[in-house]
Amino acid sequence: MPTEEQKHLLSLLAHELFQRDLSFDTASVPWSAVLDEGDRQAVTALLFPSMMQLPDLSDALMSRICGTAVSASHGSEELMQTQQEILALLEKQGIPCAILKGTSLACLYPHPELRVLGDIDILFTKKTVGEACNVLYQQGFIKTHASEKHICLERQGVSVEMHSMVSAFPESEKGLFARQFMADALQHTETMHMGKYAFPALSGMYQIISLLAHMDQHLATEGIGLRQLCDWAVAVHAQRQQIGAEQLDLLEQCGLLQFAKVITRICEKYLALPPFPWCADVDEYLADALMADMLEGGNFQSNGLQRPFGGVLTDAYNVDNGTKNSIVRNYFQYVRRRIKFYHPWAKSVLWVVPFSIFYPARWTVRMLLGKRKKFSVKQAVHSAKKREKLLRELHLYQ
Numbered sequence: 001m002p003t004e005e006q007k008h009l010l011s012l013l014a015h016e017l018f019q020r021d022l023s024f025d026t027a028s029v030p031w032s033a034v035l036d037e038g039d040r041q042a043v044t045a046l047l048f049p050s051m052m053q054l055p056d057l058s059d060a061l062m063s064r065i066c067g068t069a070v071s072a073s074h075g076s077e078e079l080m081q082t083q084q085e086i087l088a089l090l091e092k093q094g095i096p097c098a099i100l101k102g103t104s105l106a107c108l109y110p111h112p113e114l115r116v117l118g119d120i121d122i123l124f125t126k127k128t129v130g131e132a133c134n135v136l137y138q139q140g141f142i143k144t145h146a147s148e149k150h151i152c153l154e155r156q157g158v159s160v161e162m163h164s165m166v167s168a169f170p171e172s173e174k175g176l177f178a179r180q181f182m183a184d185a186l187q188h189t190e191t192m193h194m195g196k197y198a199f200p201a202l203s204g205m206y207q208i209i210s211l212l213a214h215m216d217q218h219l220a221t222e223g224i225g226l227r228q229l230c231d232w233a234v235a236v237h238a239q240r241q242q243i244g245a246e247q248l249d250l251l252e253q254c255g256l257l258q259f260a261k262v263i264t265r266i267c268e269k270y271l272a273l274p275p276f277p278w279c280a281d282v283d284e285y286l287a288d289a290l291m292a293d294m295l296e297g298g299n300f301q302s303n304g305l306q307r308p309f310g311g312v313l314t315d316a317y318n319v320d321n322g323t324k325n326s327i328v329r330n331y332f333q334y335v336r337r338r339i340k341f342y343h344p345w346a347k348s349v350l351w352v353v354p355f356s357i358f359y360p361a362r363w364t365v366r367m368l369l370g371k372r373k374k375f376s377v378k379q380a381v382h383s384a385k386k387r388e389k390l391l392r393e394l395h396l397y398q
Helices: 004-018 030-042 044-051 058-093 129-137 173-182 203-219 224-240 245-254 259-270 284-297 306-311 327-342 347-369 376-392
Strands: 098-101 120-123 140-147 151-153 158-163 189-194 199-202
Touching: 004 030, 004 044, 004 224, 004 259, 030 044, 030 058, 058 120, 058 129, 058 158, 120 140, 129 140, 129 158, 129 199, 151 327, 173 203, 173 245, 199 203, 199 245, 203 224, 203 259, 224 259, 224 284, 245 259, 259 284, 259 376, 284 376, 327 347
Parallel strands: 098 199, 120 158
Antiparallel strands: 098 120, 140 151, 151 158, 189 199
16 A cells, blocks of 8 residues: 555645645645655656645745756756757658657646656657667767667767667567557657647557557566656546547557556556546456555666566566466576677577676676665565566566
């Protein structure tokens, strides 16, 4: 169950997003703890409009929340200016693209400028992502790292993820279906607006599946928090009239229906999202368990250190009800996937053993050098086992 400060935080978010009445005594609220939790979840700025309506708040408290809101608004404006600069360059070169996450979700909030933005995510085709990167290189961006699904560029503290795919879908039957469906996502875009800015974003179920795929990728690793929950709440609410039997069947074919139902039910229960009839059969225990996981982890694991390490011990997409799953097996699968992408020359399965030793050894050395924070391996293993039990019940891509 949420703590008292988490309950107050959720009430304020529910008021901001869906106008739920605020019915608590402000004098009895542990405001410092509420805002601290809001900071860990990266949602404090969203509380500003609601808190401005409350009586008898101290000057120090109002100064803190106002400062957070101003900072979020300023950061949003700076990022939007960079995003528009990039989009103008890409349009000039005739490179089709769409904004993922970020501003494509922020514009759905009652006060878009208060949704904290991290980086800029842009979707391209596999054929044009290299050309798009070259355009940004000419503007002073440099490559920082790459993964299977995107190339990360940076300039003056602004990070841009150049996506060649929406997500790295698993090799299961439903995962392959989802990958194939999303392959032509750039053929289904719409122009969205945030203040004076306009930009292309995915439309309809392409936006919905993109968001679900993003959340499930983070669920097994860094974790998802209240910011991602709020994003889903406003996104699914905006698509309310478009989600019918055909769309639910599509989610089932993609292996994402159970996840969509559970995450939507959480939004109904904790954020006052107006209910959807297709979520009525969700197991309340499962919804509460996933909510507890989000509250425990914070925004991308800001509340703890075990989760990133524990993520390599969890196989999110092969968690059937059998007994073959184990953290050792999952770790070896993680190593195989990492070798395949980062070390394609190591084709023999014999490379799995040395790399399985090398990765934790490197992690340990970096931790001893102070480049990584210390954590408990025992707690990370316990967390991984607990999380895999939860993932089994979500049936991701199964």
